[in-house]
Amino acid sequence: MKAVVFKGIGNIALEQVQDPTIQDAQDAIVRITMSTICGTDLHMIRGSMTGMESGTILGHEGVGIVEAVGQQVKTIKVGDRVIVPSTIACGTCDYCKRKLYSQCDYYTHNDSDTNTAFYGGPKKSGPFNGMQAEKVRVPFADVGLVVIPPDVNDNQVILLSDILPTAYMGVEMADPQPADTVAVFGCGPVGQLVILVLKKWGIKTIFAVDNIPSRLDMAHKQGAHIVNFDEHDPVSLLKKLTHGKGPDKIIDAVGVDAEHPHYPWAASGNQQEQWLVGNAPWQALEWEVEAVCKAGTISIIGVYPGQSHIFPIGTAMGKNLIIRMGNCNHRAYIPQLLEWVHNKEIDLTSFITQTVAFDKVIDAYKHFDKREDNWLKVALLVQS
Ligand SMILES: [Zn+2]
Ligand SMILES: [Zn+2]
Secondary structure, three states: EEEEEEEEOOOEEEEOOOOOOOOOOOOOOEEEEEEEEEEEEHHHHHHOOOOOOOOEEOOOOEEEEEEEEEEOOOOOOOOOOEEEOOEEOOOOOOHHHOOOOHHHHHHOOOOOOOOOOEEEEOOOOEEOOOEOOOOOEEOOHHHHHEOOOOOOHHHHHHHHHHHHHHHHHHHHOOOOOOOEEEEEEEHHHHHHHHHHHHHHOOOOEEEEEEHHHHHHHHHHHOOOOOOOOOOHHHHHHHHHHHHOOOOOOOEEEEOOOOOOOOOOOOOOOOOOOOOOOOOOHHHHHHHHHHHOOOOEEEEOOOOOOOOOOOOOHHHHHHHOOOOEEEOOOOHHHHHHHHHHHHHOOOOOHHHHHEEEEHHHHHHHHHHHHHOOOOOOOOEEEEEO
16 A cells, blocks of 8 residues: 655655554554644654654544454444544543543553554554555554544544544633633644634634734634734733733643744745754743733643653743643544534534645645645545
8 A cells, every 4th residue: 555654854755565454353444535744743754753763654634434343343344434533542441431542551551651642653652553544553443433424524524533622622621711811822723723612612802823824814714813923022912912911721732843933134044944843842832821811721732742841830830820731632522523513513624725635745745844825734635
């Protein structure tokens, strides 16, 4: 089969590889119809998330059709159309019973040296081959797959594999009340869906912080107030817009590849180069801790890898902040979010800005990596 293979930092290729096979009685094999490129993939290719093994197939977002199931799979049948949640969990350990799937004990064993199990990630996350491939092996298929109703198409649900559940968990951890002001740092695909969920929760005042015009435009069209950090100091502007107080809740949808502002008088940066790591990995966190109101909440869903050891703890302590964070427990949220889609309460299709044939995936990666205008979210047509 064809798959996107991680060869080394800054080096990926679409290659012929062996088809996956059933290795355990609870496995399924899914033929992928649609996958995506995610910002998390860029962290790994750029090297800001370390520990990738050469030969790992990338991709942790996908929908497809079940092609084979192991003998102990009970609820999933060959031919089912399914969403594959990004994180992998056993479904039966104490953490899974509490719906804390990203902390599944089967994979992490209370070992601080291991991490949430997910598709297409570093060695410490499995490693498991990912979904930028014609087929994928899904462990614990009864919990690791969610069946899609026949009247819902791939475009409508592909974002349920990872980024909508991630956005939802970001909002849930921030726990905003209707009168709260909420700022979203980062208007990439997850940040956009955070705004969508905040509106669904009835939040009236939303601020969107970024510096990419097409992303700020999209946030504005969703009804958010725009803070362009290339034009204003985001901390002072957020304070000014909240009568000096600062937003009640802040959601970080940025992560480790954050960038310093590109003020007009500064050099325009290295936009032509490929696979550059962000030049200000703690920038968003520092702004957030300064900007949020006293005793406010910061909810972090942007990706910060295991080697991240810096946080402005002193300022956060002095302001009595509540800081919540975590890898998404995707499987906990997907059934409810699928209901929203099925009932047409939300439409996710407008957040997919590019739909690309699988043969063109490497080229698409390069556009997305450079944060080119209107390259917000790339869907990959893997197989019909
Ligand atoms: Zn993702
Ligand atoms: Zn488990």
